[in-house]
Amino acid sequence: MTRHTGSRLRPLVATFVSAVFFLPLYLVLTNVFKPGHKIIDAPAALPLPPTLDSIRQVLTRPDHLFWYGLINSIEVTAISITILTVLSAMCGHYLARSEGLGAKVMLVVMLAGLMIPPAVIIAPITEVLRSVGLMTSVAGLVLVNVGYYVPFGVFVFAGFVKTIPIEIEQAAAIDGARRLRIFWQVVFPLLRPASASVLIFLGVWIWNDFLNPLIILGPAEGTTVTVGIYRAIGEHQQDYGAVFALMFLATLPILVFYLAFQKHFVKGLTAGASKG
Amino acid sequence: MTATHTRTSAGGRRGRQRPTAHPPRHGRGRSARRLGHLAHFGLFGLPSLALYACIVLIPIGISVYYSLTNRNPFNPPTQWVGARNYQNLATDPDFWKVLTNTIVITIFVTAASNVIGLAIAVLLDRRGWLYNALRGVFFTPVVLSGVVVSVIWQAILTDDGLLNSTLRGLGISDPPGWLSDPDLALYTLSWIVTWQMAGFCVVVYLAGLQGVPHELYEAAAMDGAGPVARFRSVTWPLLAPSVTINTVMLLISTFKIYDQVQVITNGGPGDGTTSTIAFDVIQTGLVGNRIGVSSAIAVVMLVFVAIVSTVVLQLLQRREVKA
Numbered sequence: 001m002t003r004h005t006g007s008r009l010r011p012l013v014a015t016f017v018s019a020v021f022f023l024p025l026y027l028v029l030t031n032v033f034k035p036g037h038k039i040i041d042a043p044a045a046l047p048l049p050p051t052l053d054s055i056r057q058v059l060t061r062p063d064h065l066f067w068y069g070l071i072n073s074i075e076v077t078a079i080s081i082t083i084l085t086v087l088s089a090m091c092g093h094y095l096a097r098s099e100g101l102g103a104k105v106m107l108v109v110m111l112a113g114l115m116i117p118p119a120v121i122i123a124p125i126t127e128v129l130r131s132v133g134l135m136t137s138v139a140g141l142v143l144v145n146v147g148y149y150v151p152f153g154v155f156v157f158a159g160f161v162k163t164i165p166i167e168i169e170q171a172a173a174i175d176g177a178r179r180l181r182i183f184w185q186v187v188f189p190l191l192r193p194a195s196a197s198v199l200i201f202l203g204v205w206i207w208n209d210f211l212n213p214l215i216i217l218g219p220a221e222g223t224t225v226t227v228g229i230y231r232a233i234g235e236h237q238q239d240y241g242a243v244f245a246l247m248f249l250a251t252l253p254i255l256v257f258y259l260a261f262q263k264h265f266v267k268g269l270t271a272g273a274s275k276g
Numbered sequence: 277m278t279a280t281h282t283r284t285s286a287g288g289r290r291g292r293q294r295p296t297a298h299p300p301r302h303g304r305g306r307s308a309r310r311l312g313h314l315a316h317f318g319l320f321g322l323p324s325l326a327l328y329a330c331i332v333l334i335p336i337g338i339s340v341y342y343s344l345t346n347r348n349p350f351n352p353p354t355q356w357v358g359a360r361n362y363q364n365l366a367t368d369p370d371f372w373k374v375l376t377n378t379i380v381i382t383i384f385v386t387a388a389s390n391v392i393g394l395a396i397a398v399l400l401d402r403r404g405w406l407y408n409a410l411r412g413v414f415f416t417p418v419v420l421s422g423v424v425v426s427v428i429w430q431a432i433l434t435d436d437g438l439l440n441s442t443l444r445g446l447g448i449s450d451p452p453g454w455l456s457d458p459d460l461a462l463y464t465l466s467w468i469v470t471w472q473m474a475g476f477c478v479v480v481y482l483a484g485l486q487g488v489p490h491e492l493y494e495a496a497a498m499d500g501a502g503p504v505a506r507f508r509s510v511t512w513p514l515l516a517p518s519v520t521i522n523t524v525m526l527l528i529s530t531f532k533i534y535d536q537v538q539v540i541t542n543g544g545p546g547d548g549t550t551s552t553i554a555f556d557v558i559q560t561g562l563v564g565n566r567i568g569v570s571s572a573i574a575v576v577m578l579v580f581v582a583i584v585s586t587v588v589l590q591l592l593q594r595r596e597v598k599a
Contacts, residue, residue: 011406014399018410024428024471025416027438043438091324094316102317106325113332115585117532119554120574123561124335124342147331150324179316208421210535215562226421230539233427240431247424258419 032248036241054245066249069228072217074253075138076224077206080145081199087146088153088198089191093183095154096161097169107158113151118211121148126215136218144216145206153198160194161187200261207254225250336578342571350565361572370548371556371573377462378552381533384466385473386526392470393477393522394515398507400478401485411482414475422472422535429468430455430540458549461541465550469536473529477522484518485511520592528585532577534558553577 031039032054033047058066095107125144126135134140164187172182188195213224223231225246232246343361347354365371396414400407417425432438433454443451454464488511496506534554537543543551543559551559553573561570 010399010402014407014410017396017399018413021471022413024432027432028428043441087324087327090320094320098313098316098321100313103321106321109333110325110328112582113328115528115581116332116336117554117577117581119532119534119557120339120578121332121335122558123567123570123574124338125331126562127338128330128335143327144331147327147329150328151332154324180319183320204419208423210421210423210538211558215558226423229421229423229427233430233539243427243431247427251420251424255419 028244028247031240032244034241036239039240054241055249057242058245058249065223065228065232066225066246068222069225069250070253072138072213072222073207073224073226073250076141076145076213077203079138080142080149080206081202083142083146084149084153084202085195085198088150089157089188089195090183091150092154092157092159092194093161093187096158097166107154110151110154113148114155118148122211122215129216135216138217141213141216144212145209148212149202149205152202156194156198156201157191160191164190196261200258203257203261204254207257339571339574339578342567343575345568347567347571348565349567354568357568361569362576364569365572365576373548374551374553374556374573375576377548377550378531378533378554380462381466381469381552382527382530384463385469385530386523388466388470389473389477389526390519390522392474394481396474396478397481397485398511401482411478414478416475417472418475418479420472423539425468425472426536426539429471433464433468455541456545458546461545461550465536465541468540469530469533473526476525480518480521481515484515488514516592516595519595520589523592524585524589527588528581531581531584553580 027043030045030047031043033050033052034045035051035053038045038047091110095103095110129135129140129144134143168186168190169182172186177185207224208226209224210226210230213227214230217223217227219231229243229247229250233243344356344358345354346357346361400410400414430437434440435453435456437454439454440451452460455461492510492514493506496510501509532554533552537550537552537555538558541550543549543555548556554577557570557574557577560573561567564570
């Protein structure tokens with residue numbers, strides 16, 4: 001096609017393709033606000049008039065599945081990403097600024113961790129956690145998250161520290177500042193873009209994680225919201241309204257978090273995608 | 277994951293040696309410098325390394341050890357069996373089926389997400405609010421959890437789901453059992469994962485496309501190159517780094533696929549028609565308690581991931597250099 005027809009057709013084609021792609025998400029959104037019988041009769045129709053019955057049903061479940069899950073998810077995600085950012089920023093700094101063979105080997109060993117499937121290590125992990133009494137606890141899940149995701153953080157920070165002139169640190173060292181103070185007061189503030197990438201990527205991954213919380217938290221200590229969805233579909237498979245409402249509410253916090261940091265997400269994702 | 281990897285290796289390739297962060301003060305010798313370095317490691321490097329070792333390295337070691345035993349926590353004692361678990365796997369048709377399933381899903385998702393992602397990126401590679409909004413549409417599934425995506429598609433694709441009731445309404449009396457037909461379920465599952473991952477490729481390809489200098493298109497157009505020729509000779513070679521990122525990222529993340537299998541098909545229909553390696557490891561080990569056998573499967577999986585991602589990364593980076 002010529003440039004001219006292309007420019008007129010492109011918005012239409014793009015919108016149509018996107019609409020088809022979006023259809024599954026539309027089906028969830030529209031049915032969250034519909035009464036049960038209308039979901040079966042007219043699944044694709046707009047929710048007119050909209051109802052909050054399904055949302056209310058999820059929020060007032062007698063077993064508090066959503067609220068317990070939400071509290072667990074927030075706790076696990078917030079604590080994990082805070083520790084991960086601090087630890088991996090420091091470790092990334094160490095690896096970026098060290099030249100010894102030991103540091104090089106350590107970098108390779110840590111980067112190898114990026115491709116280790118969780119299924120390979122989950123069984124031994126449960127035994128390690130059980131032996132220290134952290135199985136079925138939020139602390140245990142946080143520990144696993146930190147150990148498993150620290151390579152990703154180290155990776156991002158090590159790459160970013162290299163772009164920061166070392167002279168800044170040397171100047172502070174000459175002024176007599178101690179190593180830790182230099183790092184926290186001089187270097188860490190300069191790492192903000194890397195910290196944002198790490199926070200948003202790991203925040204989304206940990207919030208959405210299924211296998212680790214399913215196995216480590218267990219049913220006794222409650223679940224995260226993501227595992228909660230899985231447990232809910234086991235109970236009432238046919239009640240799409242309730243399931244969709246639960247998914248909607250479980251996704252909302254992380255979606256808001258993602259939208260707030262979106263710029264860094266895409267930037268982190270696409271670093272290196274273009275030859276610069 | 278891989279995005280940053282490429283960045284780091286690019287930084288490494290630059291190869292500029294930087295002086296150490298904390299030069300020794302005058303009048304202090306090598307031992308002081310070594311002490312300073314040790315303190316730097318102990319304070320900055322060690323905590324991360326220690327946690328990583330406890331959660332990843334040591335469990336891998338335990339997995340390797342268990343794979344050489346008949347461990348079953350409910351059937352002690354644990355005994356050394358040497359390579360027997362591996363030998364059994366080699367002749368176990370179920371294991372080969374699981375391995376084949378995983379390879380089929382991985383290749384399907386990697387290829388389809390790349391093709392679809394590139395096509396959509398080319399389509400959306402324009403400025404303006406409309407294209408910005410549409411990019412957001414494609415990226416949303418990437419931020420959703422595998423569980424959410426699974427439940428959505430299950431509601432659509434089960435036998436009495438939204439798709440088949442629509443098809444019946446259109447007069448098709450016997451629509452396919454997307455998730456209940458043993459010949460179809462594996463491909464349906466692959467499509468669901470593709471739908472989720474395509475947006476990732478869209479974003480990476482869009483960034484790649486925006487990095488292509490405009491003058492190159494103009495030069496090619498002046499040489500009389502049509503849209504297809506321009507794409508082949510200008511766009512495609514310059515997208516090589518994006519292809520690398522997408523391919524490696526998708527290979528690694530699809531090979532370990534677990535959530536979608538657990539939620540949507542539970543390995544079925546029938547006998548393991550959609551079971552993947554990760555799913556099999558969990559079923560055999562944590563559900564079936566045959567830790568010895570599941571550890572052997574896990575070790576095979578680990579070796580497979582390591583070999584495939586190393587080889588693919590090498591191949592694709594060689595292509596990048598040529599381009």
